[in-house]
Amino acid sequence: MKFDTNKTALLIVDLQNDNLIKGGKFEDSGAVEHARKQNVVENIKAIAERAREVGIPVFHNHFVVEKGAKGIGNRAPIFRAIAETGSIVRGTWGAAPVEGVKPKEGDFVIEKSRMSAFNGTQLDSLLRGLGIETLIVTGVWTNMAVEHTCRDGADYGYNVVIATDGTSTISEEWQEAALNYAMNNLATKMTTAKIISNM
Known part of the structure; x- marks a missing residue:
């Protein structure tokens, strides 16, 4: 698959300190170790750098809550965990983007308070405004935020x-x-190397 750079965008989901960096609120979950094993920060950095080189827009989607996690609800276990750990609170180190993959000038930054990057955000409107048909999804957590986003992306008609x-x-x-x-x-499904070589 060769990417059409005029119709492709890169999305980086929830790459924030609390989610995958030592000292973050979810460190004990196994997230830090798995991110290291996947080399996820360096791989996403490489994809983002190549995307910018060839003119593919880069989107950063951050899950941010207010102190006390007001407004996200507590019925789902994941939202209870966010509230109980006091994670990804606006203005804290934990909510900040991971070093090395911070937004750069020209990138798009979108905030959310749900798993999917499409839920309650401008993502779909912005992608359509740019004429995007293919969305490359990266980030954490693969089986939660990333999967939710991929499901919605498919439903919205994106490749x-x-x-x-x-x-x-x-x-x-x-x-x-x-x-x-x-x-x-x-x-x-594509590896980092394959994505970069097809940009």
Whole structure:
């Protein structure tokens, strides 16, 4: 698959300190270790740098809550976990983008308070305004935010591509479950190297 740079965008989902950096609120979940194993930060950095070189727009989607996690609800276990850990609170180190993959001039930054990058955001409107047909999805968590986003992307009519080593979660078991079940029917699976070579 050769990407049409005029019709392709890169999306980086939830690449924030609390989610995958040592000292973050979810460090004990296994997320730090799995992100390191996947080399996810360096891989996403490489994809983003190449995307900018060839004129592919780069979107950063950050999950941000207000102090006390007001407004996200507590019925779903994931939202309870966010509230109980006090993670990804606006203005904190934990909510900040990971070093090395911070937004650069010309990038798009979108905030959300749900799993999918499409839910309650301007993402779809911006992509359509740019004439985007293919969306390359990277980030964390593969089996939650990334999968939700890929599902919605497919439903909205985009050709979704998921970076198999540009995504991470809490374990290889969860990673493989997301990639080898849902993604088979929703997205094209490609490695970082393959994505870059086809840009």
